[in-house]
Amino acid sequence: MAVIHRNGLLRTLTTAGAVLAAGAVVAAGLTGADALKDRQAHMKEMGKASKAIADELKTGKADPAVIKPNADKIATNSKNIPTWFPKGSGPETGLKTKALPIIWTDPEEFQTKAHNVQVAAANLDAVADTGDMAKVGPAAKELGQACHSCHEKFQAKEKDD
Amino acid sequence: MTAQPAAAEATPARARIWDFPTRLLHWLLVLLIPFSWWSATHDHLPWHILSGLTILGLLCFRLLWGLFGSPTARFSRFLAGPRTIAAYVGGRLGRVVVGHNPLGGWSVAAMLLVLATQVGLGLFSVDEDELNEGPLSRFVDFDTGRAIAHWHHKVFWVLVALIGIHLIAILVYALKRRNLLGPMITGVGRLAPGAQAPPLAPAWRIAAAALAAFAITWVIAHGLRLR
Numbered sequence: 001m002a003v004i005h006r007n008g009l010l011r012t013l014t015t016a017g018a019v020l021a022a023g024a025v026v027a028a029g030l031t032g033a034d035a036l037k038d039r040q041a042h043m044k045e046m047g048k049a050s051k052a053i054a055d056e057l058k059t060g061k062a063d064p065a066v067i068k069p070n071a072d073k074i075a076t077n078s079k080n081i082p083t084w085f086p087k088g089s090g091p092e093t094g095l096k097t098k099a100l101p102i103i104w105t106d107p108e109e110f111q112t113k114a115h116n117v118q119v120a121a122a123n124l125d126a127v128a129d130t131g132d133m134a135k136v137g138p139a140a141k142e143l144g145q146a147c148h149s150c151h152e153k154f155q156a157k158e159k160d161d
Numbered sequence: 162m163t164a165q166p167a168a169a170e171a172t173p174a175r176a177r178i179w180d181f182p183t184r185l186l187h188w189l190l191v192l193l194i195p196f197s198w199w200s201a202t203h204d205h206l207p208w209h210i211l212s213g214l215t216i217l218g219l220l221c222f223r224l225l226w227g228l229f230g231s232p233t234a235r236f237s238r239f240l241a242g243p244r245t246i247a248a249y250v251g252g253r254l255g256r257v258v259v260g261h262n263p264l265g266g267w268s269v270a271a272m273l274l275v276l277a278t279q280v281g282l283g284l285f286s287v288d289e290d291e292l293n294e295g296p297l298s299r300f301v302d303f304d305t306g307r308a309i310a311h312w313h314h315k316v317f318w319v320l321v322a323l324i325g326i327h328l329i330a331i332l333v334y335a336l337k338r339r340n341l342l343g344p345m346i347t348g349v350g351r352l353a354p355g356a357q358a359p360p361l362a363p364a365w366r367i368a369a370a371a372l373a374a375f376a377i378t379w380v381i382a383h384g385l386r387l388r
């Protein structure tokens with residue numbers, strides 16, 4: 001995984017993808033406010049899918065039929081994270097958001113975190129597909145840590161909500 | 162003990178007012194509540210959950226001790242009705258008090274109740290990235306679990322406010338030359354003239370309550386799964 005992080009080309013491509021997507025958002029007539037609402041909905045979807053997996057694992061006899069579609073959902077969704085934060089979709093929208101301004105001032109690290117989640121989610125998806133439920137737990141934990149690592153730095157702490 | 166020749170009555174008698182489990186529980190809460198706050202706000206959720214579950218165990222014990230413990234720990238003894246409270250506040254209470262006074266008893270009950278609410282909310286709390294969550298969170302959906310986590314954040318400050326009132330009351334009594342701190346450390350305090358030393362619950366009952374509290378907590382910590 002570490003090899004992939006350090007791959008400057010890949011990062012450049014991801015960043016370029018984000019810039020293109022931001023352009024696409026504007027081209028599609030999406031306002032910053034729309035983008036904000038969309039990403040909050042997408043994030044929540046990933047949260048729900050993660051919880052479904054966590055709950056299923058807690059039963060002690062996880063059903064692959066529950067794990068697989070949720071792992072798939074996160075893997076598919078997380079590929080698009082870089083496109084969810086176009087410029088102008090932050091606090092300046094005047095809407096309630098926990099997105100911190102450093103997302104746009106430190107895009108390099110933000111993209112790295114997004115990329116890490118993408119890798120962890122793809123891994124979880126692959127592990128789920130093998131049907132070996134014993135390996136899903138550790139893979140899900142790794143994904144949770146990757147999500148957390150971005151929230152820790154780029155998401156405001158809950159104070160007043 | 163210093164002699165007080167000017168005092169009208171003899172040196173006040175001293176007796177054990179708070180039994181050992183009540184004091185141990187009190188000081189563990191003093192350590193664990195700030196630790197729970199610190200670990201939650203400094204990204205040590207696994208420790209936070211361990212600390213919270215320990216507090217859950219202490220609360221279970223306190224509930225049992227409030228029903229079957231030593232007299233000064235029992236709810237039936239320290240939760241007074243409105244008339245008794247009014248009489249106490251007006252200085253017209255016709256009897257001496259050993260243990261919590263009618264007002265202090267309710268302050269303790271309020272703190273325990275809010276603490277229980279806080280722990281109860283924590284048990285169902287859901288974390289955004291699903292890395293840490295309460296052991297009972299599987300019984301609620303994602304949105305409910307997040308809403309519960311918000312309340313878990315808010316109720317903490319109600320608890321802080323009640324603890325603040327508790328500390329101010331102790332300070333006020335200290336200014337009126339009543340030492341409440343000493344007895345909570347040593348268990349021994351001054352008895353008002355004419356008061357009887359309260360009996361203590363036997364050790365087997367401490368063991369039984371502790372065992373029951375541990376069992377209840379263990380089952381909850383494992384998400385109500387008996388495995």
Ligand code: HEM
Binds near residue numbers: 198
């Ligand atoms: C008296 C005991 C407790 C106190 C004083 C307490 C206090 C707190 C505080 C202040 C926070 C918010 C941290 C922040 O602002 O970021 C928090 C979060 C949390 N607590 Fe507790 N807590 C207690 C018991 C518990 C218990 C028993 C559990 C579950 C076993 C628990 C699980 C959680 C979880 C999962 C979070 C994170 C929720 C989130 O990410 O929004 N807590 N706690």
